[in-house]
Amino acid sequence: MTGHIEGFADGPAAAGSEATGVARPGSASIRDVAQRAGVSHQTVSRVINGHPSVREATRQRVQGAIGELGFRPNRAARALSLGTSRAVTVITSDTTLYGRAMILHGVEEAARAAGFPVGVCVLESPEPDAVSRAIERSCDPTAGGVIVIAYDLAGIQALRAVPAGIPVAAALEVTDAEDRARYPSVVLDDRSAARAATRYLLDLGHRTVHYVAIPSSTRSSARTQGWRAALQERGIPAAEVRPAGWTPHSGYQASQQLAADPAVTAVLCGNDDLALGVTHAFREAGRDIPGTVSIVGFDNTPQSAYYHPPLTTVRLDFVGVGHDCFQLLHHAIDPTAPTTPTVAAPPELIVRASTGPPPRRTTRPRKKP
Amino acid sequence: MTGHIEGFADGPAAAGSEATGVARPGSASIRDVAQRAGVSHQTVSRVINGHPSVREATRQRVQGAIGELGFRPNRAARALSLGTSRAVTVITSDTTLYGRAMILHGVEEAARAAGFPVGVCVLESPEPDAVSRAIERSCDPTAGGVIVIAYDLAGIQALRAVPAGIPVAAALEVTDAEDRARYPSVVLDDRSAARAATRYLLDLGHRTVHYVAIPSSTRSSARTQGWRAALQERGIPAAEVRPAGWTPHSGYQASQQLAADPAVTAVLCGNDDLALGVTHAFREAGRDIPGTVSIVGFDNTPQSAYYHPPLTTVRLDFVGVGHDCFQLLHHAIDPTAPTTPTVAAPPELIVRASTGPPPRRTTRPRKKP
């Protein structure tokens, strides 16, 4: 099955020039519009920018000419002249991760509403070279502003590498006090959320809670900290963190040993995808969920409510974080911008069917049917 | 729990000017570099652009000055002068949908490798107003080029509204012959894939296959067509399509009736998320999967292999489509660009545990345990 690329066609038929037609395909300039409307190009500029001091009749004439010529203002020229542009670019690693994708979506929505084009700049790694290449792509002198998702080392390095003079806002981990003091930023308190989720499991009667973690390039992620804190406050020693990746597959692999150990009755997972893989591993080991083990995730993805069993998880309002980041940036760029109130909701535990009390003190594992 | 916005801080401390420090925060220009290196600004331009005719010694001196001044070229000025920029923006509806997100990711990867910044322009609706606003945001005269994901009506309208003179490439449905002839485009043959999946179910012994569809603003989506074709070629009348949205929840709702009907033994779903919801509905109705009903999805999301049961689905190489789109666009912008061969893999049915032969002719539904 080949040939699914239609490619290398001639592109759209050289759009039929209308009766009133413009000559150059390079499209009309402000001067062409001016000529047609019988005014100076400055006046056209004023009309475009909604400057108040333009006679209504003039404005109409100019608008007419704009329409007839299909004039679209040249953004580059505007940016050069102004020394800045109304545009935002989101700097992040891997846009396919749920949290990143949702923040990007939130930023995009807010930016669109405010008339800002949005760019995406992906970090390849936290290496200095990769970071400066990203900065190069996103921070030219006329860049409007950047939003960096600094949930990992690459993001943090990028944030710190943003040249002075470029407006910036950041999505940060709660635990990153240093950068929170330094940059306008928005934070989701997933440390508290992890603590709350762990307490919830403990309150259910579980003797301890194990943790399967998403990657964290910083020393100790907020979620790990919260989990640890909840254990510590009850004098329970924390078992070793099971490090995993981001995918269900990695969760599956990381939890093989846990699934084989009947003493493991509660597992907190760094995200819902991991939880899906962990669930699979336990089921494969013949363990009923939540009969013999309780599983909790993070994110509240649209899928999690339809897992089998439906997953208890922590809702994280990433879209709200994106909105707020944009608002912060907008304010930094233009202090007269309407300062919309915060929208990001605090994390919240959503209890579903994947959690319950621990099994009655049976130490033997269930056999596979 | 408030105060998670750190906001409105003063931004990064006005980066300590180095010993050699530049004065203006507006960063150095080509002329500043020239002065420091003792050359003309044209020579600096040549160095920046890797022009061959520059003496090595000169080049070094200029590079040195660039480093010392932390010079970053002004993209707007370059674009204005050149009349175009090396940048690509992806026009699409809802970036959170799996296929769109993966195509965007593919485009971004390829663009990054080629040194193109990437923008995202989201379509709100297929209404003319929304479309022209999107075009306005993405197609200024110096725009490098656009890639439009034309899987829905909004995308198709946007594609057709791209002004002449703006290089363009599109991800299109197989069924859209008209636009395929008109624009450089790449296509995933999901019509054939849907036919293959339906045949597979029929070959398993199912008397018919029901279809729960993702939204399609075009008359008949490729997947629907393929499903219908497979039925037709065996003389089986197609049941009505069950229209759903994109989420597991919508799949769940759309399949309530199907789940209640014991004659339904095979369901093809427009995507994996839908399949997850459909699975839930059937399980809730006491139907064993695949014992009493086979379920097939589309996409092969990373989650699908860990569903319960693991989902039979069609792998669609959206990332490859993204790569190919960028390649096509790159070629349109710059015919000397290396024309990398196609990478998008054809769709492929991945058989997992959610499908099997139909139940032995028992017409009564299983009761809930």
Added chain:
DNA sequence: CTGAAAGCGCTTACAG
């Protein structure tokens, strides 16, 4: 191999 000239399309003071 390198420099002096002109221009890309816009905006912001500055006059009227």
Added chain:
DNA sequence: CTGAAAGCGCTTACAG
């Protein structure tokens, strides 16, 4: 309310 002037930072011919 509107127009003539100057400049944003780069690039592309054109000379040398």
